[in-house]
Amino acid sequence: MQWEALQRVRWVLIGVVLVGASIPWWLWQDPLRWGPLPVYVWYHIGWMVVVTVVFIHFARRWWEPLGTVDGTRGDAD
């Protein structure tokens, strides 16, 4: 139970980082371009790849342990 609560906190923090860094605030008002797109659009594409990788890991390993209502299906994988 204690361990589960710890994992929840860890994943909330990861979620906050994934959301917060979706917009590259440190590039604010920086007129950068690479090829046909502004750099912040390239950043967006790269960040969505990162988000997808984290989501895949979460869905494989943590989906049921942290979110299953019943508790009986939590050990499915």
Added chain:
Amino acid sequence: MAHGAMLTELAIVTGYLLITLVIGVAAFRVTDRGAVSYYLADRSLGTLVLVFTTFATLLSAFTFFGGPNLTFAAGPEWILVMGVMDGVLFAILWYIMGYRQWQFGQQEGYVTIGELLGDQLGSVGLRRLIAAVSIVWLFPYVMLQQMGAGEAIVGLTGGGVPYWVGAFGITIFMIGYVAVAGMRGVAWTDTLQGIVMLGVIWIAVGVVVQAAGGIGALGTTMAVETPEFLALGGGVYTPQWMIGTAVTIAFGVTMFPQINQRFFVARDVQTLKRSFMIWPVMVVLLFVPAFMFGAWGAALGVTVPQGENVIAVVLSAVAPGWFVAVVIAGALAAMMSSSDSMLLSGASYFTRDLIATMRADAFGRLGEAWVGRVGVMIFALAAFGGSLLRPGTLITVGDTAFGGFAQLTLPVLIALYWRRTSARAVIVAVVLTQVGYLGHVFLDPVSVGPMTVFAATYLGWDFALYGMVAGAVLTVVGSMLDPAVDRPTTGNEAFIE
């Protein structure tokens, strides 16, 4: 517009509608006559269909046309806003809210969120309230689609078909379609439309890149013609606006009936997981080309007349007429696919959460799915009546529907997780935040001493965000003050005590 081009466009639109009708009839043949089959496709949708039906529903023509219009005028930062909104926040809510709702639906057979909350918190009043508020915000949205479709047909025929005939024809088609097809048919055509939309937008980008003289030339042109697009922020894009818009829309759409009901329809956990992983990928595949299209159009110096669509105008400048017709037909179909889903979900809220809770024998010998079909008809015709009035403030009402739904989300989320949640507290929170929100939408700002009440923003942040926080606080504090909470449980320990 040349006569030949008009006939081509009409033929393409008609052909597209006929294809969707065939799909609807096919779906009808494998649908049995019960309500779960009609509203939820027997909780049997697989990943591909679930992803595309949710995505196509999420993207009404408003997104498809409105997004490029915005990036044309203000720069491509909208990609970031929609990215965090649909690719990250919505995906996280898909897990936090959607997976939870799906499990309750599997265990208890719920069809609507009102039904779930009413049963879990033991309050029919709450069930009716959630359904009623949802229907109120849904109504202008259906109206908007009918107005859009009516106007598109006027445009398509150069005024040959009058507005009301177009809007009425679309309404009748939608009623017939939803009545026949149910969720399965809607989901299948959404899948077709989603794939068409993706294909069309990438071809359109290819056409523009070619017309500009290649990728490299396009980049140089943008740097020369619209250098302000290269720097993040500026103009409408303030941090407060970007965050506020992403948060209110992401939380709002989870309570849109047509989105929320999709939380119940997944076949199994694998389907939910795969959909969750695909959101960020879908966002990149669809939004980056669609919204860059608008920004590139501005860089290429295309002039867009007031009130016209950037996608249509830019394409007309660089692509053959028949291709423009395909894009417009696709957009019309997207508009209708969103309306289909809205009508179906609205009807289920109306029949199950309002009508059925008032009279035990409400459905008589007709059966619920057939009463639902009558509900679709009444709802669509009422919305058609509204669309004939063409009230000018409708766009405002439509836009603010996101915020109206967002007011519901946090109290509902708390109720889904916290065992102590009191139905009365949720009712108070929902009523007060809705009244406060409506006040901000419809009343002019008033100065009270040093403060301004009913302002659009406070300290730069959208009033809808303050309403969301207030709803959460009211729910928690109200529940702690309510002594008589003895929550019936589904025999699990997952609730937070």
